[in-house]
Amino acid sequence: MMKPLFNRMALIGVGLIGSSIARAAREQGIVRSIVATARSGATRARIAELGLADQVVDTNAAAVDGADLVILCIPVGRCGEVAAEIAPRLAPGAIVTDVGSVKEAVVRDVAPHLPDTVHFVPGHPVAGTENSGPDAGFSELFIDRWTILTPPEGTDPGAVDRLAAFWSAIGANVETMSPEHHDLVLAVTSHLPHLIAYTIVGTAADLAQVTRSEVLKFSAGGFRDFTRIAASDPTMWRDIFLGNRDAVLEMLGTFGEDLAKMTRAIRRGDGDTLFELFTRTRAIRRGIVQIGQDSDTPDFGRPQKRLPPLPRPYMADGE
Ligand code: NAP
Numbered sequence: 363m364m365k366p367l368f369n370r371m372a373l374i375g376v377g378l379i380g381s382s383i384a385r386a387a388r389e390q391g392i393v394r395s396i397v398a399t400a401r402s403g404a405t406r407a408r409i410a411e412l413g414l415a416d417q418v419v420d421t422n423a424a425a426v427d428g429a430d431l432v433i434l435c436i437p438v439g440r441c442g443e444v445a446a447e448i449a450p451r452l453a454p455g456a457i458v459t460d461v462g463s464v465k466e467a468v469v470r471d472v473a474p475h476l477p478d479t480v481h482f483v484p485g486h487p488v489a490g491t492e493n494s495g496p497d498a499g500f501s502e503l504f505i506d507r508w509t510i511l512t513p514p515e516g517t518d519p520g521a522v523d524r525l526a527a528f529w530s531a532i533g534a535n536v537e538t539m540s541p542e543h544h545d546l547v548l549a550v551t552s553h554l555p556h557l558i559a560y561t562i563v564g565t566a567a568d569l570a571q572v573t574r575s576e577v578l579k580f581s582a583g584g585f586r587d588f589t590r591i592a593a594s595d596p597t598m599w600r601d602i603f604l605g606n607r608d609a610v611l612e613m614l615g616t617f618g619e620d621l622a623k624m625t626r627a628i629r630r631g632d633g634d635t636l637f638e639l640f641t642r643t644r645a646i647r648r649g650i651v652q653i654g655q656d657s658d659t660p661d662f663g664r665p666q667k668r669l670p671p672l673p674r675p676y677m678a679d680g681e
Contacts, residue, residue: 366394367528368457372429373398374422374444376409378490379461380435381499384414386532389501399425400496401436408496422447429453431528434460434472439601442471454479457521461487463548463598465512465541467605473514481521483513486544487534488552492593505533506654512541549609553602554617557610559591560599587662 371393373380380398387393398415399422400406410418419425426432426448434441441460452458458480462468468484476482489507491498509529513522526536539547566585570577577585603610627635651658 364390364392364531367392367524367531368431369394370429371396371431371433372425373415374425374432374434374448375436376400376405376414376496377435377494378498379487379503380433381409381412381414381496382501382503383433383435383461383499383532385499385501386504387528390531392528392531393431397425397427397429405496412496414496423451426451426453426456430456431525432456432458434458434462436460437597437601438462438464438468438605439597441468442475445472445475449475449477452477452480456480457483457525459483459485459511459525461485462605463552463602464605465510465544469512469514469541481518483511483517483522483525484541485512485525485529486510486548487529488548489534492590492595494595494598502533504529507534509534509536510544511536511538512544513538514541545606545609546612549606549613553606553610554613556591556594556599557603557614558617559588562588563592 371387373384373396376384376398377400380400384396384398387396395417396415397417397419398406398409399419400409406418406420409415422444430453432448432452434444436444438460441462445458448458458472458476459482460468460472462484463486465484465486472484473482487504487507487509489503489509491503511522511525511529522538526538529536563585566577569575581589623635624639626632650656657663
């Protein structure tokens with residue numbers, strides 16, 4: 363166990379990400395105590411039942427009393443109003459951070475409410491699943507994944523280092539960049555793929571109705587992998603697309619042009635263009651596996667069923 367890095371960690375919002383942080387920080391012994399809250403009484407009761415915090419309180423303002431680390435683990439669209447609620451009760455010297463999947467919008471909404479006496483270091487753990495709520499979290503979620511910190515100019519480097527040490531202690535690799543750069547990179551690596559998955563699953567479901575085809579039955583042909591992404595939380599993803607509108611629109615423009623090139627190649631029977639792209643993308647997949655960002659087991663490690671042994675064939679005497 364490590365020496366505690368923080369005395370009192372306040373978690374505002376304890377869903378997939380908040381509960382994973384709580385579990386991991388506890389296991390590593392890096393905070394002396396955890397105080398938590400959530401919007402609804404039902405979630406607060408569940409946090410207490412699961413024993414995720416030393417104390418569960420009813421309001422966001424009460425949660426931050428005396429905390430030296432405050433983490434907003436809530437949808438990005440809620441960060442501004444919650445910052446206004448907690449600001450008067452923040453302890454001087456506290457580090458305030460978040461885990462939101464977009465960063466410029468969070469900085470814009472949160473920073474104006476915070477007093478000069480605290481350190482605001484926005485963050486984003488690039489790790490997750492399609493599940494939500496306090497039951498969905500697990501302590502290993504951040505291991506070997508990246509957490510990006512986007513401290514505004516002039517932030518105390520000591521505060522950034524302390525927060526980086528916190529994320530490293532629960533298994534993450536940490537990188538620092540500007541909020542704008544973060545949003546551009548994530549628009550390509552995460553937001554655009556989610557938009558495509560949401561669209562494809564919607565289109566295929568509509569087409570299935572029109573053509574009465576067996577979309578679900580034959581989903582293993584590729585559709586199934588899109589449905590996992592398209593099952594992600596609707597509130598979170600609505601906020602991401604509204605919060606990162608410019609970067610997503612820019613990337614969608616490029617994607618649209620590339621899609622048009624593929625459409626033309628198919629229409630013209632231009633196999634070389636298709637083959638060249640598919641060869642390039644296969645190499646990208648291999649690169650991701652090589653740097654340890656995914657497993658190389660076939661079919662993403664889904665367990666393969668085995669055929670039951672056939673009845674013993676008839677064997678003639680003496681064989
Ligand atoms: P989640 O499982 O839906 O949990 C959200 C939590 O926020 C719930 O405990 C909810 O309480 C609470 N909450 C909502 N509004 C609140 C308010 N006004 N005051 C206090 N608590 C409030 O969400 P999540 O997946 O952990 O995502 C949280 C954040 O992490 C988002 O900003 C998201 O962008 C970011 N993130 C998510 C992923 C991912 O894969 N899921 C990955 C990286 C980053 P109730 O249950 O009572 O509503």
